[in-house]
Amino acid sequence: MIIDGKGLSNQLDSGMKAEVKALRAAGIEPKLVVIIVGHDPASQIYVRNKHRKAIKLGITSIIERRPEDFSQADLLALIEQYNQDESVHGILVQLPLPKQIDESAVIRAIDLKKDVDGFSPENVGKLFSNSDEHYSVSCTPKGIMTMLTHYDIDPADKHAVIVGDSNIVGRPMGALLLNAGATVTYTHILTQDLSSYTRTADILIVATGVAHLIKATDIKPGATVIDVGMNRDENGKLVGDVDYDHAKTVAGAITPVPGGVGPMTITSLMQQTLELTKLANRKILETVR
Numbered sequence: 438m439i440i441d442g443k444g445l446s447n448q449l450d451s452g453m454k455a456e457v458k459a460l461r462a463a464g465i466e467p468k469l470v471v472i473i474v475g476h477d478p479a480s481q482i483y484v485r486n487k488h489r490k491a492i493k494l495g496i497t498s499i500i501e502r503r504p505e506d507f508s509q510a511d512l513l514a515l516i517e518q519y520n521q522d523e524s525v526h527g528i529l530v531q532l533p534l535p536k537q538i539d540e541s542a543v544i545r546a547i548d549l550k551k552d553v554d555g556f557s558p559e560n561v562g563k564l565f566s567n568s569d570e571h572y573s574v575s576c577t578p579k580g581i582m583t584m585l586t587h588y589d590i591d592p593a594d595k596h597a598v599i600v601g602d603s604n605i606v607g608r609p610m611g612a613l614l615l616n617a618g619a620t621v622t623y624t625h626i627l628t629q630d631l632s633s634y635t636r637t638a639d640i641l642i643v644a645t646g647v648a649h650l651i652k653a654t655d656i657k658p659g660a661t662v663i664d665v666g667m668n669r670d671e672n673g674k675l676v677g678d679v680d681y682d683h684a685k686t687v688a689g690a691i692t693p694v695p696g697g698v699g700p701m702t703i704t705s706l707m708q709q710t711l712e713l714t715k716l717a718n719r720k721i722l723e724t725v726r
């Protein structure tokens with residue numbers, strides 16, 4: 438089975454469009470600000486994709502582009518401007534940032550109520566403690582959970598193996614799967630004999646940025662394989678971290694690249710923008726209801 442992230446993403450649009458329409462009818466304009474510093478070509482594509490999806494759904498989208506040599510102080514000031522702007526519900530700073538900027542200082546500067554990426558220490562803490570309170574979650578792992586749910590792949594009592602220990606994908610992914618009842622194994626770049634772990638995975642999440650790291654022989658027959666990788670091969674073609682053509686003959690379910698995880702990342706961003714919009718306006722929405 439091929440897990441069609443792009444198709445699911447498009448399928449979820451109509452519900453979100455209706456939600457935006459209802460918010461606008463109540464006088465509420467959902468608004469997302471995306472800040473991008475520098476000229477990383479992949480980031481330009483992702484930001485453009487986010488903007489297009491927002492416009493399609495009726496969400497107001499502002500893109501703030503700044504040059505490669507933009508200072509941290511100026512970036513913090515720009516974030517503070519939007520923290521103060523009550524018309525803005527979500528603020529996202531596209532990663533990676535140029536080297537002169539401290540990513541964690543930038544993430545901490547974003548108002549918690551507008552942290553649509555779920556990267557703040559408070560949101561991460563709530564995720565890892567499986568909090569009952571509202572929190573945003575990193576959009577890629579959230580999108581993966583939405584795909585698993587849609588395809589009736591229940592993580593409960595499954596062995597999930599995470600390859601790649603990033604803050605954006607690997608670490609929050611493991612927490613979400615644990616919260617859903619999976620037995621989770623985190624691997625690390627220092628893990629020896631990686632395939633001895635991957636071969637025992639019922640759900641295998643791969644997010645390393647190493648093209649074709651995972652071969653068919655590294656996969657347990659019937660496993661669900663989620664490929665978060667986005668690499669350019671020698672011909673400039675976009676390929677994942679999984680050797681898809683061979684892996685799909687072994688896996689029970691697998692995401693393609695492109696058209697798998699990427700579009701669902703953007704769907705999650707839109708969902709969380711709407712959640713934060715509703716939270717910021719809950720008093721108004723209570724009286725409308």
Ligand SMILES: Nc1nc2c(c(=O)[nH]1)N[C@@H](CN(C=O)c1ccc(C(=O)N[C@@H](CCC(=O)O)C(=O)O)cc1)CN2
Binds near residue numbers: 482577697698702
């Ligand atoms: N502030 C953030 N920065 C980054 C995040 C994030 O969630 N927040 N995640 C990644 C990049 N990312 C979103 O920003 C992202 C990556 C890929 C896609 C996507 O649509 N991929 C398409 C292919 C696009 C292409 O042609 O290159 C696909 O997989 O089909 C969307 C968003 C790092 N930074």
Ligand SMILES: [Mg+2]
Binds near residue numbers: 548549
């Ligand atoms: Mg913060």
